[in-house]
Amino acid sequence: MSVSIDTARALLANNDRGGYTVPTEGLYPFQWNWDSAFVAWGFATHDIDRALAELEALARGQWDDGFLPHIVFHADADSYFPGPEVWRTPKAHPRTSGITQPPVFATALRAIEERGADRARVAALYRVALANHRWWAAARDPLGTGLVAILHNWESGRDNHPSWDGPFERVAETTTTTIRRRDTGHVDAAMRPTDAEYRRYIHLVDRYAALGWDPARLWADTPFKVADVGVNAILIAAEADLAILAGRHGTPAERQEIEARHRRMTAAIGGLWHEGLGQYVSRDLISGAPLDTPGSGGFLPLLTDAPDGERIRRLATTIEALMAEGVQPVPSTFPGAARFDARRYWRGPVWAVVNWMIARGFDRHGRGDLGARIDAATAALIERGGFAENFDPLTGEGLGGVAFSWTAAIYLLIAERRRRMARVA
Numbered sequence: 269m270s271v272s273i274d275t276a277r278a279l280l281a282n283n284d285r286g287g288y289t290v291p292t293e294g295l296y297p298f299q300w301n302w303d304s305a306f307v308a309w310g311f312a313t314h315d316i317d318r319a320l321a322e323l324e325a326l327a328r329g330q331w332d333d334g335f336l337p338h339i340v341f342h343a344d345a346d347s348y349f350p351g352p353e354v355w356r357t358p359k360a361h362p363r364t365s366g367i368t369q370p371p372v373f374a375t376a377l378r379a380i381e382e383r384g385a386d387r388a389r390v391a392a393l394y395r396v397a398l399a400n401h402r403w404w405a406a407a408r409d410p411l412g413t414g415l416v417a418i419l420h421n422w423e424s425g426r427d428n429h430p431s432w433d434g435p436f437e438r439v440a441e442t443t444t445t446t447i448r449r450r451d452t453g454h455v456d457a458a459m460r461p462t463d464a465e466y467r468r469y470i471h472l473v474d475r476y477a478a479l480g481w482d483p484a485r486l487w488a489d490t491p492f493k494v495a496d497v498g499v500n501a502i503l504i505a506a507e508a509d510l511a512i513l514a515g516r517h518g519t520p521a522e523r524q525e526i527e528a529r530h531r532r533m534t535a536a537i538g539g540l541w542h543e544g545l546g547q548y549v550s551r552d553l554i555s556g557a558p559l560d561t562p563g564s565g566g567f568l569p570l571l572t573d574a575p576d577g578e579r580i581r582r583l584a585t586t587i588e589a590l591m592a593e594g595v596q597p598v599p600s601t602f603p604g605a606a607r608f609d610a611r612r613y614w615r616g617p618v619w620a621v622v623n624w625m626i627a628r629g630f631d632r633h634g635r636g637d638l639g640a641r642i643d644a645a646t647a648a649l650i651e652r653g654g655f656a657e658n659f660d661p662l663t664g665e666g667l668g669g670v671a672f673s674w675t676a677a678i679y680l681l682i683a684e685r686r687r688r689m690a691r692v693a
């Protein structure tokens with residue numbers, strides 16, 4: 269498929285299953301949480317009504333306690349494992365998974381509202397996001413440290429990043445669920461996690477299902493508890509966006525509550541800075557160890573007010589140095605890191621959505637020049653490699669699944685941004 273604004277829109281229309289969008293046909297046949305938030309944002313460039321519908325469909329998967337699942341199984345499909353029969357969650361109509369994903373929802377909602385959305389529909393979605401942020405604080409930071417935890421690597425969105433290898437040494441392999449991988453029927457196995465990794469991923473699912481998916485029991489029992497730098501940065505940015513939405517759709521007390529969480533989290537994420545690497549890293553909350561494999565996730569705190577001038581300079585210098593060496597920005601795992609693998613999912617490849625966030629982070633901190641360079645590199649990768657799932661950081665080749673919704677969404681957002689900048693100039 270040739271790459272253009274028209275084909276990006278056509279791709280989204282083609283992946284539309286009637287009010288929600290699948291990440292890609294076959295490999296991911298349901299609605300995924302953070303994929304859909306980016307897709308909603310992308311739809312907002314040309315179809316506000318459809319953008320709101322995407323978030324409304326995701327909201328139908330919300331649990332009573334505010335939890336937003338990472339997958340909503342609106343319809344049956346047998347091309348994906350693990351399906352609802354493996355998750356065994358209490359939620360029905362629609363059925364869902366039992367873990368979450370990076371909370372982009374409030375940020376996408378604010379972006380949609382800015383483009384002129386219906387006030388009542390935004391107000392209803394604001395309440396969904398507020399309940400969800402309360403869930404994050406209560407369920408994933410019960411001690412009030414200012415850092416939320418993920419309890420499954422899939423919650424990071426950066427599924428098989430080498431940072432999770434250390435914590436996974438504590439996790440057994442499932443003995444109760446038969447692994448029936450479907451992903452390797454769609455995509456070359458060399459680009460996907462290994463079978464041994466999957467057995468551990470599913471062990472966590474089995475274990476949490478046995479605990480009835482009760483957040484307090486999961487917190488007390490889990491062998492995998494990580495303060496992921498990406499999820500924390502994305503949540504802080506989302507709290508800032510939610511505070512603005514609260515000013516229009518909420519009460520003063522809600523706004524204060526959100527701002528208090530935002531302040532506490534902004535202060536806490538500074539503790540994830542790694543001086544030796546010159547970037548932020550995740551932390552294993554069970555061993556206390558920093559998870560120090562460098563990669564794109566460590567740049568996401570640029571979305572927050574946490575980094576000072578010196579840290580911003582170091583983050584920028586690192587990316588500029590990679591680009592000067594001919595590396596495509598920004599690899600999920602940096603070349604030279606021990607477990608770098610240029611073609612395997614989050615162990616090397618470049619992801620358009622992460623680039624989009626890092627670029628907006630540099631804009632935010634007065635480095636719009638670098639943000640624009642990252643956008644240009646992202647657009648060029650897509651124009652050469654198609655709307656692929658991800659891209660080889662050394663060759664630029666498109667990898668993983670093809671016809672990916674969020675890659676098309678980011679292409680539309682970059683094009684819209686460039687049009688705006690051209691008008692301003």
Ligand code: DGY
Pocket residue numbers: 338349422427451
């Ligand atoms: C997968 O199946 O690869 C997903 O990323 C997990 O949700």
